[in-house]
Each structure stands twice: as structure tokens, then as C-alpha cells.
Amino acid sequence: MQLVFIVAIALIGAALHWARKRRHTTYAGEAADTFLTWWLAVAIGVGGVIGACAHLFDGPATAEMIGYTRGDGGFQFENAMGDLAIGVAGILCIWFRGNFWLAVIIVMSIQYLGDAGGHLYYWLAQDNTKPGNIGPPLYLDIIEPLVAWALYLTSRARGGDALQPRHPHARA
Numbered sequence: 001m002q003l004v005f006i007v008a009i010a011l012i013g014a015a016l017h018w019a020r021k022r023r024h025t026t027y028a029g030e031a032a033d034t035f036l037t038w039w040l041a042v043a044i045g046v047g048g049v050i051g052a053c054a055h056l057f058d059g060p061a062t063a064e065m066i067g068y069t070r071g072d073g074g075f076q077f078e079n080a081m082g083d084l085a086i087g088v089a090g091i092l093c094i095w096f097r098g099n100f101w102l103a104v105i106i107v108m109s110i111q112y113l114g115d116a117g118g119h120l121y122y123w124l125a126q127d128n129t130k131p132g133n134i135g136p137p138l139y140l141d142i143i144e145p146l147v148a149w150a151l152y153l154t155s156r157a158r159g160g161d162a163l164q165p166r167h168p169h170a171r172a
Contacts, residue, residue, distance in 0.1 A: 002050060003137065006043060007047070007144075010038045010039050011038075014038035018034045027160065028159060029156075029157075030160065032152075036148065040101065044104070044148070045090025045091035049091075052079075053080075055076045055080035056080040059076035064130075065130060082111060086107060086111060099164045101152060105148045
């Protein structure tokens with residue numbers, strides 16, 4: 001449920017930020033850039049850090065919520081480090097744009113869509129219907145990359161910050 005709350009904060013924050021900013025916009029991609037920055041920094045970044053904390057500091061309860069009976073294995077630490085890496089990279093998207101956004105979205109998509117595949121497998125193969133397996137984590141593992149890609153591609157198409165600035169010495 002915390003993950004859904006974080007996504008809501010990202011969307012509300014982006015909407016409020018855009019409402020204040022849109023009168024002074026200078027380029028067509030600015031709306032996509034505003035929403036993508038909030039999405040990457042809050043939904044992915046803060047959400048990843050919170051996910052890391054859950055695996056690190058409440059591993060057994062987190063594992064139980066997902067449907068695993070042993071929550072004390074090394075996988076908790078490993079999952080936490082993956083979540084933390086993606087979370088920190090997401091937060092850095094506030095300051096780094098262009099190809100950095102693309103790299104974060106690619107890595108996040110591989111991780112989250114891979115997680116979604118695991119949730120689906122354990123649901124179908126082992127009838128794991130725990131809320132941490134087929135509830136919000138499954139939905140968000142699919143929705144978060146799709147939203148990030150849609151906003152990124154919109155920013156590129158409209159000349160936003162997703163476009164990497166051309167190096168002054170590059171050939172045309």
C-alpha cells in the first residue's frame with residue numbers, strides 16, 4: 001500500500017508543479033519533462049529507497065507478505081541493494097537528464113518487468129496469491145516502466161530534456 005501512496009504523491013506533485021509552471025513554459029516537452037522527473041524521482045526513486053528499507057529492516061515480514069516462508073536469507077540484502085541502486089538513480093534524475101534518464105528507465109524496466117514475471121510465475125505455478133505477490137507490487141512492476149517509457153518518448157518527440165544535447169564538436 002505504501003507503494004501506491006508514493007505513486008500518488010508523484011502524480012499529485014507533478015500536477016501541482018506543472019500547474020504553477022505551465023504559464024511560463026518555453027518548449028513543448030516541458031509537461032512531459034515535469035511529469036517524468038517526478039515519476040523517476042518519487043515513484044521510482046523514493047519508492048526504491050523505501051523498498052530497500054523494507055527488505056533490509058523488515059525482511060521476514062516483507063518475505064511473508066510476498067509469500068515466502070523464509071525471510072531471513074541473503075536474498076533480502078540482495079533485493080535491498082537492487083532497490084536502493086534504482087532508487088538512488090531515480091532521485092538523481094532531478095539533476096541529470098537526457099541519456100541518464102534513458103539508462104535509468106532501461107535498468108528499472110528490466111528489474112521491474114522481471115519482477116512482474118516472477119510474480120506471475122509464482123502465482124500460476126505455486127498458487128501464490130499473497131498480496132505482496134499479486135497485489136500492488138505486481139501491478140506497479142508493470143505500470144511504472146510503461147509510464148516512464150511513455151513520458152520519456154513524449155519528451156523526446158516534443159524536444160524536451162530527454163533529448164541528449166548535441167556535443168558542440170559532433171558531426172551532423
